[in-house]
Amino acid sequence: MAATGSQRSRLRLVVVQALAFSLFVTLFARLYYIQVVDGEGYQAMAADQSVRDIVVQPQRGLIVDDQGRPLVANRPAWVISIDRNVLDKLRERQREELVRRVSVVVNQTPEALEKRLVTCGHEGSLRGTCWNGSPYQPVPVARDVPKDVALRVLEQPEDYPGVLAEQQDVRAYPRPFGVNLAHVLGYLSPITEEEYDVAKAADDRSLNGASSVGRAGVEKQYDQWLRGLPGYRRVAVDSMGRVRGDDGTVEATPGDTLVTSIDAKVQSVVEKSLAERIAFQRTQFDDVTGRNYAADSGAAVVLEARTGRVVAMASQPTYDPGVWVGGISSTQLDRLYSEKAGTPLLSRAMQGQFAPGSTWKPFMTAGALKNGYRTDTSLPCSSGFQVGNRVFKNYESGAYGNIGFAKALEVSCNTFFYRIGHDFWQRFGSDVDDVDAKDPLVEEAQTFGFGSRTGIDIPGEAPGRIADRQWKRDYYESMKDYYCELADKPQTKDTSDFVYKFAREFCIEGYAYRAGDAVNFAIGQGDTIVTPLQLARAYAALSNGGTLWQPTVAKAVVSPSGEVLRRIAPTKSGTVDVPKKYLDYIDGALANVSRVGTMAWKLGGFPLDEVKVRAKTGSAEVYGKQSTGWVASYTEDYVVVMMISQGGTGSGSTGDAIRKIWETLYGVKGERVVPAAAAIPGVVAPRTLPTFLDDGSILPPAEAKR
Template identity: 45%
Template sequence: MTNIPETGRTPRVQIRLVVIQILVLSLLGTLGGRLWYLQIRNGDEYAKEASGNHVQQVVSPAVRGSILDARGVPIADNETRLVVSASRTDLLKMKDDGKAVLSKLAAVLGMKPQDVMEKVRLCDAKTPQPCWNGSPYQPIPITDEATAKQALQIRERSEDFPGITAEPEAVRRYAAPGGANTAQVLGYLSPVTDDEITKAEDSDSPYLRSDQVGRSGLERQYDQELRGKAGVTRYEVDNLGRVIGQAESDAAEPGSNVVTSIDARVQRVAEYQLNEAMKDARDVFDKNTGENYKADSGAVVVMEAKTGRVVAMASNPSYDPNAWVGGISGKDYAQLTGKTSNYPLLNRAIQGQSAPGSIFKVVPTAAAINAGYSFDGPYECSSSYSIGGQTFKNFETKGYGPISLGRALEVSCDTVFYRLSHEEWKKDGGIDPKGKPNDWFYKTAHQFGLGAETGIDLPNEVTGRIPDRQWKESYWEANKDSWCKYGKKGGTYAEQIAYENCLEGNKMRAGDSVNYSIGQGDTLVTPIQMAAIYGAISNGGTLYEPTVGKAIVSADGKNVEEIAPKANGKLPMTSKTRDEIDGALAGVATQGTAAWRFGGWPQDEIPMHAKTGTAEVYGKQTTSWFATYTKDYTVVMTISQGGTGSGASGPAVRNIYNALYGVSADGTIDSKKALLPTPQKSLPKIQSDGSIDAPKIEKYDPKKEQASETEALGGIDGQLPGATVSSPSAENRDTRRRRARGRGCGRRRTTGNRRLLT
């Protein structure tokens, strides 16, 4: 056996020991550095986080502020209900994800198990409503309509319902005082989402997972003021979760109340009259289509002329906003969003846009004067006007001879405006202008505020559209490929229009200007825009930013922040022109196209001004427009596929004025019946405890006025005693006028489709 000298292994062992020593020292250095970082460098931060492990928070939701009408009547407030909720976290701990518990709960509540399960599933791109779009860690409400007996069953048998609670809570209530629904103006609430919580973390008003957030209307516009601040109580707990003390507590701060300019009494009348006008229109036969008018949607705005404050705003079809309280059911959601419902969530007063027809004529009237034409004229009101072989006929194919612009407004003479717009089109260089054209008719419309938002304090307002040269160019760029692909020379009407638009849809053609001058073609407006314009004519020329909110009042009543009317500018006309147009619109109500609706009106005491409009839209029945004002109010109503302006909307608008001023069938004014003869200026009285006086309001009963209203509408031709109306009746004249326009000119006045004119 050979012995290996120890000196042969000694160097290798020493090297290994050195390496091990280095590794040990490195690990000790790393550990020491990490300990220094945790205990010294960031010691305070981690100590603070660690202390949080021993503190649990309990959130007390703030009571949401009320939304009140101008006299203090609650139109949205809160009430205590028994709310049954489910903890999704607890349910998912069960083997069947809580299906058995939810089925038992459904039996107690008298609901279908499937409906209950849909309530607690989370919303995502693939999950249809109903579903929960709030935090998955927040108790999910199943119903807020539980009875005391049902709540007692759940609480006494808690072992059978793990993760289920039944507690009294303050929930939103949309009171509909006197039947004033006010749905689209108020909006609705739904739970806050995780994305919203994250985005609001660094804001002055962060969200808590228990918060409900306004999704539309005033609930969204004034959400921050209404929401208040939730209370948070922090408890110290041990490692077993047992409370060992209270760290601190922040009391909940209730939300502020929003006082609006809405008068619930006028609102209920406006809603009723709009609905009745639509029902009546559906009983009228439309000879152009061979069926009754559909009258599928409508809107009405009642506004203070001198301030822009909205007194009433109704949109139809409507809905009950209480459907959203406590989580909306699948059936209700389908009804509100399905195509067959015609989208009742839309506020058509600010989101419904259509061609305005003849109520637009105040704009080209001002434009003509700005371009240098005289108000007095004379201008030839012939039975027709021809451009490049295309004949545009006046109503009844009747001419009035030389008339002023005022008389053209009274009788709504189209050919006067055809001539003026065509002359200006030629002055601007025709289809190929050189240099920068004046474009008075388009520029003036923008100065009236059209083609832009009015700025009303409601979300999602649309702008409407003024089809000027810039718009035509951008619209052509976006659509020329499809027009060129679909268009066919000599094909169907739609194919021919597409062919013409493909060739020169970016050019301002004579036909475009002619259609535009009478509120047709591609022009789109909203009821709130036209209410602002007619209100400005009434008040002397000031365009106001429409407002619904009137004041923000703190819950204790000590802080009141009034929302003052805000002027957006002046109408582009002199005071002389304003007075001339004002006089012409008074003539419309006394001897023009609206006279048959205002016969017997106390014109000397309450001067009435009006303009009727009947707009034609390709593929649909005519849209009814009626724009009116007095020294106090402007009322604008529109009914889609409802027929003529004065025929469909006229009676309803007259009845709204009757209610406002207390006008009886014989034209006398009964102040006891008047709801609001002058606008409400003062705020409701606030008590020392912060509560606000709220007068009682009775449900609107039109039957009480049925006899007087029937008398007010006159005989079969709709005339009143003393009315200044020529024969035949204005309704028949308006109908013949529309039919006459259709003869000899195809569908030349169709929104979005134009004839090729040179």
């Protein structure tokens, strides 16, 4: 029995030895396969795991004016970043203390700083605040910090482990001649999570999680040209994710330069003149309302009449475009949208919509002359014109007897145009149920581009509105329930007699396009609204013989090396179907507005024989508000339009500024024209672009030939 037990023990030992030997053979074979047979593949994988790419942001392209003056450039700014790989290795208490210490330095709360450190898409990430970039890249938590803050971090590394202070490029605004230009230039903000996902899906290498993108103005419209192409710095990391050294660099490609048609010298004069007139009108007493003019906003536009290029465009109130650099605070953002502050973010030039008043009358003249009236037609310019039970008044109840179209434009006679509008309504549209009734004046307004966007290369343009029969019907359908409900309620002290009466009338027949609507339309009153840019484009068509141009700000895109990558030619968007004899007739009438009409008192001594300024003034009345003042003017070269909301009469509120702008454009000194004093060399900007030199400097283009 003992022998049998001993044999069994030896057998077990042999089995165990065989199993152990088999395991060693298997392990040896596997090691041989990994290290010898497939060793190169695993070495590549290991090397890839130990090397990470860190994005190097490109320098964004410049934006320059027609003479090559920088409107938007770049400047170095100190940025504080936190390396999360180091932060995550700290004990909880150490981490909290470091975050608190950094938050004090960058003037943020620890909670806000922690939100910036969360990767977008992860639990707790907050849209607009989370980090979109690489997990191996330090997260910027404060941009454009003071130099002393950056030096404090650099000089005390033991107190700020994993905290970096380095210089990066941010947007700078050189402000040549003090220009603001905020609404034209636009601004940048960090890329959103959704935008980053779309860019990745499209394999768009120009965008990354740390990119900033254009949000408004030409910064948005031409973002793809301006943004450049990021570079990459390859860094070696250890098993704990800590950076151990560089492993190569791919240089970033700077963005391209955008050359605009804006002229900084003209822009400066336009901005200052508009701001000064608004400030002055606020000191003037309004006899109608018994208080000073509110002059709450305004806009001005200067276009090249033959191309539609934008030479200057200003809006008030405005804001400092640099407020977006480094991240905007909630307080600053609230102010930009604040109605109390005048909604500074709104561009009145292309987004503000106002009744055009008498600046509308030249287009109504064209519509009348094309539809049965003649240049020798004579109609009464009486102090009032009765429509139903209402008398529509002439301005200050003035009367001029029987006059023609030219005189009606010269003195801006409302009752003359009331008669035109009423006549067409009686002939074609007295059936208020006929939405499709012919309306020559509405058709002419549409011909000149009103009621639709101009197509300017700046996002966010407003379309304006032609308040025709269809619009009135649509508005009634959308609002009838509200007004009918209001009319059914007992009148309260909070509801004025006017509002209550209006609600009752609107509920019953708010859809009807009546004679009162037609006569109001004929003088640019009522519910029709335009943008200053639309009005400027229409007056350019009067100047250039009938071409409607699509306004453009950009002229060309130029590479960092000075190569012209793209020229942006003027685009014709339509032709005004008005016979030349009628355009010439209107042109002559508007020339008389400057010489002896409603604009003459502001152009005394101006050399009109040399600089032939044609003009039309307008004062648009708005219920519950003071009058909006307009002046629209042009020569064969330029169109200049300015308006001030609640600023009084057209020439009274803006006439002095209009004159100043024309003096700047043509170099007028007193009663003389000095071409050498013109803001733009050669008076009109040349077709050539600024010259880009190898050392990065930019020279003005050759002078224009007249």
